Amino acid sequence: MANASNAPATDAPDAAAMAAAGDDAAEARAAVWTDAAMIAALIAVDPAGLGGVHIKAWPSPVRHRWLDLMKEMMGPGRPFRWVPVSAPESRLLGGLDLTATLEAGRPMVAKGLLAEADGGVLVATMAERMATETAARITQTMDRGAVTLERDGLTRQFDTRFGLIALDESDTDEDGPPAALLDRLAFSLTLEGLRHDDDLPALFLAEEVAAARQRLPKVTIGDPHVEALCRTAAALAIGSIRAELLAVRAACASAALDGRREVDEDDALLAARLVLSHRARALPAPPQQQDDDEQQPPPPPEDDAQTDEPETPPDLPDQPDEPEADTDRDDLADNAGEEDRMVDAAQAAIPQDLLNRLIAGQGARAANRSAKGKQKKIAGARRGRPTGTRRGMPGGGERLNVIETLRSAAPWQPLRRAQGQVAHDGVQVRADDFRITKFKQRAETTSIFVVDASGSAALARLAEAKGAVEILLADCYVRRDEVALVAFRGTKADVLLPPTRSSARAKRSLSALPGGGGTPLALGLDAALGVAEGERRRGRRPIVVVLSDGGANIDRAGAAGRAQAKEDALKSAQAMRAAGVQALFVDTSERGRMRGKALAREVAAAMGAEYLPLPAADARALSTAVRARTPADADG
Incomplete structure (x- = not known):
């Protein structure tokens, strides 16, 4: 009876503490949303003067909600231009409008994104990946209030003043946008931890922002x-x-x-x-305490004769000035x-x-x-072996195939002349006729090793993974491949080695990994999928190599239980398959354990991965298996 009566008294404080913690979290999110709404309103009033805002957040409904608010605050008619991370210089600065030029028979200029954003905002996606040249163009335009076009035999200058929204998806501050760009942005906002269903305060209406914009110069x-x-x-x-x-x-x-x-x-x-x-x-x-000497008059002089005759102001008319001095001290x-x-x-x-x-x-x-050396360009179809042509617009590094363009336009010349749509003579070429050269280039691949570091056989598995990573790293300078390492054990999964070509860094990460504990296979697959998606955004091809026996016994919540752990692992495997990530599942279960092999096969099938039973694989065999499944060339 005593235990039963004490139970409510024990649970009540916990429930009250949880409720209080929930209220505090809601208040904290509300404060961040209020600042976010105020920042949007301030930028809408003075986008060019304030420079813009650095948004630290992954793509999510929360980020889209703030961007929708920003667009609403700007009001109708204000430009809202998006700048992709791979935007070529011709799209950024402008250049020769080839289609309009061919139709008009004289050079026609097309404005770039910097000129089109005049009076509005420019949204830079994946700003942490922005090339140094692109950042320099944007900062120069923001400082000058104008963009100068000197390319394609044209010279133009467009006045433009805009704000910039730098969307940052990096994991750390060291990998953020260029410092010169951030220095010109007034605000920085982190949206992590917010919820899209939170109440967004309506601080100002678009009409109020427009009125403030008119009032600002005064x-x-x-x-x-x-x-x-x-x-x-x-x-x-x-x-x-x-x-x-x-x-x-x-x-x-x-x-x-x-x-x-x-x-x-x-x-x-x-x-x-x-x-x-x-x-x-x-x-x-911290505020320093003032010395007593500053609070008190100076000590009396050593000569007593002088202290008997205190000094008096020589001019009495100066005394009325004392109230003004008091006023200055008050100010x-x-x-x-x-x-x-x-x-x-x-x-x-x-x-x-x-x-x-x-x-x-x-x-x-x-x-x-420094931002130097951080930015890695995404390779486009601009080099390699020519493998034919495709329809497309030249510019931004794309090479126009003149012969195939004329060949495509030739059959339509009689019809176009009969229609008389163009005033000048000669070959009439339209946008649909343009053909650019296709290239086949070597695929840049990132091999993501997902190592099961749990159980008694962890040391053997880690030794195999370490040898395979070192062998693959030896070819990186030739193949330009990168290697990442994800390890899972106990109740968590860690990215021990982000994508790299550094063999020394790989060895340090592997040597510091302990073994033993449970098998949270679902968490390991989730972490690998996150790394793979990040590599895709970099323009690389990820391949996931899982080294495990498939015997999951820790679920996503960190609780023990084979049934729920297996269900979570299969869901994570299906998510990887839905994402289209190429995978290889290396079964490291011991010989004779048919149950372990069945589990590994089931997870591999859910991933859509190739199954490789290597209970005693050496490092070179594993490395050969990975290379055999790595695509050699990619079409551009």
């Missing part, structure tokens, strides 16, 4: 607010002067949204929190108070991951990271 900001913003930036060790300028623009935009023509302290506090906090490179110094005190409030607001808004780095003293190193 908004003024006083010197005290500017000085407070500059001192706040100095307290946070922000080295770029653009931070203060962007904060001033944000404060003015906030005042315009509120229907005022002068910036107040609330506008400046908002600007410090949204613009300066994520740029912090050091935590503000300085007010400015100092506003600065302290700004510093506190900015410090409270520093993202948690950045705050951890600042506490650890890593902020300066993160600030000085």
Whole structure:
């Protein structure tokens, strides 16, 4: 009876704590959504002046919801252009419109995305993969307010002012967009952890944003607010002067949204929190206690004779000036108070991951990271062995096949002349006639090893995987292949080795992997699928190699149980098959264990993977099997 009566008393606090935690999480998400809505409104008011926003989020309904809000805030008629990561220079800057030129008989210019975005925003997808040349073109245009076209024998200049939304899908800050690009964006927003069904606050209507946009040129900001913003930036060790300028623009935009023509302290506090906090490179110094010597008058001189005759002001008329001096001191005190409030607001808004780095003293190193060497271009069909032609538009590296283009246009010349659609004589070529050369090039492949590190035979499996990885790495300089390693054991799966060609890094990752524990096969397959999808976005071909006996006994939630673990593993395998990822399942079960082989075959069939029973495979045999299933060439 005593135990029964004590049970409700034990469960009630837990339920209350869970409810309180849920409320706190909902409040935190609501605060982030409020900031996200405010950032969208501020950019819509002054897209060119504020530069734009860096969005840290994977493709999701949450990200699409914010982009829809941004588009709604911009209002009708405002450009909203998307820039793919592989956009060629001709699409970015513009160039010769070949179709219009052939029809008109004179050079016709087509505007690029930078010119088309004038007055609106440019959305850069996968900004972490943006090529250095593309980032340089965008930043130069943002600084000059114009784009210069000098290509295809044309010289044009288009005035354009726009904001940029940099969509960042990287896993770490070191892999983010180029630093020069981020320096020109006023805001940074992380949407991770938000839910698409959260209430999105309707802070402003599109009509209110349009009215604020008209009011913005008349908004003024006083010197005290500017000085407070500059001192706040100095307290946070922000080295770029653009931070203060962007904060001033944000404060003015906030005042315009509120229907005022002068910036107040609330506008400046908002600007410090949204613009300066994520740029912090050091935590503000704690307030130092003033020495008593500064609070008290200087000690009396050693000569007592001089202390008997206190000094008096020589000119009595100067005394009325003292109230003005008091007023100046009051103003300085007010400015100092506003600065302290700004510093506190900015410090409270520093993202948690950045705050951890600042506490650890890593902020300066993160600030000085270079974008050089990070960007990897996605290879297009621009090199290799010619293998025929296909219909398409030249430009962006695509090579026009003149002979095949004329051959395609020749049968239609009598009909086109009879119709008289073109005023000039000669061969009449239309867009449908263009033929570009196809190339066959070697496929760039990433082999993703998924190693079962559980159980008593883990050391043998790891030795096989290590030998296979090292052999494959030896060919990387020739084949330009990359290798990744995913290991699962216990209740989790880890990406021990992101895609790389470094043999030294591979050896270090493998040597640090312990063995033993349960078999969360579903988590291992999920992690491998995530790596494979990332490699596809890089333009590479992933191949997943699973080394396991298929005996899953830990489900996705980390609970033990073979039935649920097997069901989760089959679902993960089916997801990989639906994604179209090429896979190879290497059965590492012991000889004579028919039950283990049946499980491995079932998982391999669900994956659509080739089944390779190698209970005692050596590294070279495994490497040969992987190479045999790697495509040698790809058509472009």
